[in-house]
Amino acid sequence: MTTGQQTAHRPRAAAAEPLTEQRQRGAALPLLGLAAVVLAATGVLGLAEAEVVQAWRTLLVSIVVQGMPFLLLGTVISAAIGAFVPPSLFAKALPKRPALAVPVAGVAGVVLPGCECASVPVAGSLIRRGVTPAAALTFLLAAPAVNPVVLVSTAIAFPGQPAMVAARLAASLATAVTMGWLWVRFGREEWLRLPKLPGGHTHGGSRWEEFRRGMQHDFLHAGGFLVVGAMAAATFNVAVPPGVLALFTDSPWLGVVLLALLAVLLSVCSEADAFVAASLTGFSPTARLAFMVVGPMVDLKLIALQSGSFGRAFAVRFTGTTFVVAVLVSVLIGAVVL
Template sequence: MSIVSDTETEPGRPTRRFRISSVEVLCAILLIAILAQGWLQQVFDVPALRTGSTVFVAVCVQALPFLVLGVLISGAIAAFVPARVLEKVLPRRAGAAVGVAGLAGVALPGCECASVPVARRLMGQGVAPAAALTFLLAAPAVNPVVLVATAVAFPGKPEMVLARFAGSLATAMVMGWLWARWGKLEWITARALRRLPDVAGGQRWRVFAETARTDLVEAGGFLVLGALISSALNVLVPAKWFGVLGTQLVLGVVVMAVLAVVLALCSEADAFVAASLTALPLLPKLVFLVVGPAIDVKLFALQAGTFGRSFAVRFAPVTFVVAVACALGAGFLVGVA
């Protein structure tokens, strides 16, 4: 959303248009926060608010570098990596293509928001929907940025990184194979299967900048929201409640799986939010990290808008069940407890 202001110019000259976008609004808010720092310190001079603000700042500061790196890579993929590159390396057989597409998510990372249009572009260029959907689920979950962020968020616990990688990759590939076996093209809207043109050479840097900026603003908003909720949970929810979730493993898994859907965090930042819930054991946190990039409320909306509601109402619930099962399987195999 932007505010446009027109100014008078000399006759025959084009009208100048000044746009205030979400980036300028965000910068203005940050500037006001800096100038009003003294007043804010007085407002937050309450133990509970100080604790909440500390958790909020810690989550944002730790996650922001990985978020920025992720959106830069996402913008580079959108601008400089044509979808036909993946089309050439994918086998013709759908089952084999699913495996290659899942591993391609490691080499070609992107956030959840960026993976949906990439998957649509793949379908529009003739890639099997099973492979495109596998890439859609794998790219935001098993890429190096997410894995490094997870390692930083959980220092000294490499089993969390390995379990997240295994659970997320298994989720993507199982969903691809399920689609190859039972999926139907009539569930996907015709516009999603329509062939899309590649980015022209002269427009690539512009596409890169616009994609990175849009993803940063959107994903940054979800990061701030997640950090606020995380800080609120640490302050408002009694520690004994999380202690109950720690002793009731099944309840903890269910609650964290639902929270992953509702919070709709960016995959580059969700590990820091999960790590901030110190009273919970690792297994529910692992379920949170596997389910979130696979399906949440914003992804459901994006999938419904891109591929159609008929697709989303079938794909999303199955993805949720598969993600929870794969997270639990990976957790038990790796030894996450």
């Protein structure tokens, strides 16, 4: 190819990059504005003073406020990894064999005191930097569930019950590692449709500019889906009568399934879900354990975040399998420890 031909192609490449950013903003900003539109509509229609609308609004804001700081933390870490950390670091830190890298990644989740909102962009950045998907996905599941903040909150919510803390740690770590090993055995990389960052670090370019653009990309991309998940969780919370829950408390097996489903629908932040579980005194300890194990790994906002970051096909396969594994492991650990 001649120099003139190369020059002719450069304007196209330069124009494609802003277009990509515009499309990403166009997909994320309407989702971010959806909640504001709904909130404004309740006032226009005279519904703002209705008790159910006030409850819905309060829950929506509380979920977003809980999740947004950790989402911001995750996007900052994700952008910093992409801009400043050489890919060789992860290759050296993790074992070469994916089957051995999975448990190491699970234990590494202890060092990040964040919720599931932070784990998705971090896992995406790890995969982009060459970490095996099995290890990155194990970290995604483990980080919100086994970090010290969550374990301390569980100990406070269940005073005098160290077995509950131990059961949560064991069941969450076992679920994350099991999912990593299942990915090693059955996963396919084509299921992961990881969005490309808007540009990348090039020789002589600014790493701080790459950091800024990477953080902007992940925050806009994931933030919109967080709002959608929060709206769905708030709607379920105000729509289901409390008396319906009492129908399941007499059956241990139905109680486990119900609380696992509630964990998905309520989308409580992992730092706070232990207090919700402790308040469900009519359910068995194993059912409450399932609530705490499933919630940080499979909930509405996490499903939405994974769909936006990795693709809908991946989210359906991964979250469905994670739910089943988490429930089974919770029942097994609960029967032994609790």
